[in-house]
Amino acid sequence: MRFWSAVWAIFWKDVRAEFRTKDILTGMLVFAILAVLVFNFAFDLRVERPQTVIPGVMWVAIIFASMLGLNRSFILEQDRGSLAGILLAPVDRSAIYLGKVLGNLVFMFAVEVILLPIMVVLFNVNVLMPSVLLFVGLGTVGFAVVGTIFSAIAVNTRAREVMLPVLLLPVMVPVVIAAVKGTAGILDGNPLSEQMGALRLLIAFDVIFLGIAFLTFDYVLEE
Amino acid sequence: MIHVRGLVKRFGYTVVLKGISLDIEAGESVVLLGPNGAGKTTLLRILATLLKPSAGRVTVAGEDIVRHPQAVRHLLGYVSHHPLLYPDLTARENLRFYAQLYGLPEPDARIDELLERVGLARRGDDLVRTFSRGMVQRLTIARALLHNPPILLLDEPDTGLDPQAANMLARLLQDVAVEGRTILLTTHNLSRGVDFARRVVVLAGGRIVTDRPTEGLEVQDLSRLYLDAVAQEAA
C-alpha cells in the first residue's frame, strides 16, 4: 500500500508540474511534428502507397520525441537537487522508478494522441485503428521502461544529453523492429492474428526489461 | 541518538572522511564547523542516508543506517541550501507530495499548521517559483518538519539569504530546537553557530579536530579555535 501511494505521489507530482508549464510536452510535440514534416520533404511521401513508409516515419518521430522527454525526466530533478528530497523519504527506490516510468508514459502518450491524428490528416492513412494503437502502446511502454532507468544513468555522466540516445537506441532495436513491422503489417490490411510474432516480442521485451529495471534501479540511485 | 564509529568515506581515490567518531545524545544541538572541503556536507549526507559509508558504522536511534535505511529516514529531517522543492508546484502541493512519500495519514491539518508556523499561510496556494529565497528556505524547513522528525540535519541553511531572512530562519530554528529535537547544523556564520548550539565540533581535512561545549565561548575564541585547528591539520 505504502509502495503504491509513493508511486502515485511521484507520478502525480511529475504530471501536475509538467501540465502546468507544458515546457517539455510542447517541445516533444513540436519536435515530433517537425520530424514528420522533414521526412515528407526528404522522401516525398506522396508515393503511391503511403502505407509502406508511414510506419517508419511514425516510429522515428515517436522515438526521437520520446528521447527528448526521457532526457528531461531526471535532468530537472538533478539540476534542482530535488532527487535528494525523494531519496530522503522512506520510499523504495523501485517506487521512484515506477512513478517516473508512469509519468514518462503519460507524456509520450500525450504526444501520440496529437501526433497520430495529424498523420492521418497529412498522409490520408488511417493509423487510428485499434490494432495499430496496440502496437503504439506496447512500443511506447518499452521505451518508457528502459528509457527511464537509462536516463537516471545518463544524467550522471559527462555529455549527458548525448549519452541517453547512445545507450538507449541499441537496446531498443527489438522494439523498433517489432513495432514498425507490426504497424506495417496492419496498415497493409493484414489481420492482427498475422502479427502475433511482433506482438509477442513486444510483450516479452516490456516484461523482461521491466523486471531487470526493478532489480537494478537501486544500484543506479545509490551513492 | 546518533553514534558514529570510525566513519570513512572515499569518493573514487579521494578519502574525504578519515575515521570520524562522534556521539550525539538526544536533544543535543551541535554545530559543525570547518573549511570548504572538510567533509561537513559529506558527513551530513551519510547521516541522512543519501551516501553510503565506505567503512565504519553509523547508527541513528539504534538503527544501522546501511542495513535499515528506511527506519532511519522516518526519524530525519534534512535541510540543505538546495530547497528540494518543485518550483512548478504550489507550496501546499509540495508539502502534500512529501506527506504522501512519508505516508502521513491526515496531512492537510499538519500542512496548514506548518505553513502558519513558517509564516506562509497566505501564500500556500502560490507556485514556489514566485517565492523569494527566504520564503523558499522557510518552506524547506516546513518540509523537513512535516513528519515531525526527532532529528534535524541542517546543512548551511542560511547560505544565500539576506540578513533579514537569515534572522527569521534563525528564530525559526531556535523554536524548533526548544521542542527537544536533536540538531546537527553546519554553517559558515560562527556567531550564529555559537548562539544556537551547545556544542561545537570542528572538522578539518576529514578529521574531527575540536569537540567542546560552546558554554563560555565567545565568537572571537571560537574564531581563533577554528583557525588554529585548521592550521594544525594543514601542517
Next chain:
Amino acid sequence: MQNKKWGWLELLTVLAAIMVAVNFYVGLIYAPDPSNLQTEVTRKAQHIFYYHMGMNVMAGLGMLVNFIGSVLYLLTRRRFWDAVARSAAEIGVLFGIGVLVSGSLWARPTWNTWWTWDPRLTTATITILLYAAYLMLRNAVEDPDRQARFAAVYGTFAFISVPITFMSIRLWRTIHPTVFGGGDPAAKGAFALGPHIRFAMQFSSWTFMLVFLLFLVVRVRVALLEERVMALRQQVDAQLSRGAEVDPMEHAGS
C-alpha cells in the same frame, strides 16, 4: 612485481603464440577445400571461416564474461569483477569488429556482396554498438565506483537484449549459412563437414579461446594496476597539497 622469470602467464603466452602459428597452418593448408562449393574462389574463401568463427568465439566470450563480471560486481562490489567486465567488453568489441571485417571478406565472393541485412550480421553489428556504448558510458563517468555501478547495470541490460534483438531481426529472412546442421534452403555458402574440416574448426576454436584467456588475464592485470597508480597518485597529490614531505618508499610496499 614478481622476480621469477617464468610464471604461468609467460607459459600461457608462449602456448598461445604457438597455437596461433599452428592454427594458420591448420586453417590455410591442412584443411581441405570444401568439395561441395561451386567455384574455386568460394572454395578458397571458405578458409576465412576458421578465423571468422574463431574471432566470433572471442567476441561472444567477451560479452558473456562481461555479463558475469557485471552481475558479480553488483553482488559483491569487488573492484576485481569490474576490471574483468571492462576488460572483457574491450576484447569483445575489438574482435567483434574483426568478425564483421572477416565476414565481409568472405561474403563478397560467396554472396556477391560485402554486406547484407541478414539477422546474424545485423545482430552482430548492433551487439558491437551496444558494447561500444558500454565503453563510452564508462568513459563518461569520472568516479570509479559510480562508473563500475552504471557499467554493470548497462552490461546486464546489454547482454539480455542480444537474444531478443536476434529474435526480432529474424522477423525477416536469412541467407546466412547455418553451418551446424541447419536445413535452411535459402542459405548460401554452407559447406559439408569432413573430418579434416571438423578438426580445423575445433583447433581454431581452442586457439582463439586460449588467446581470449590470455588477453583477459593481461588486461585485468593492467586495469588493476591502473587503479593502484591512480590511488597512489591521489595520495601523493593530497600529501603535496598539505606541504608534507612525500616518501615514495612508504607507498611502494602498501
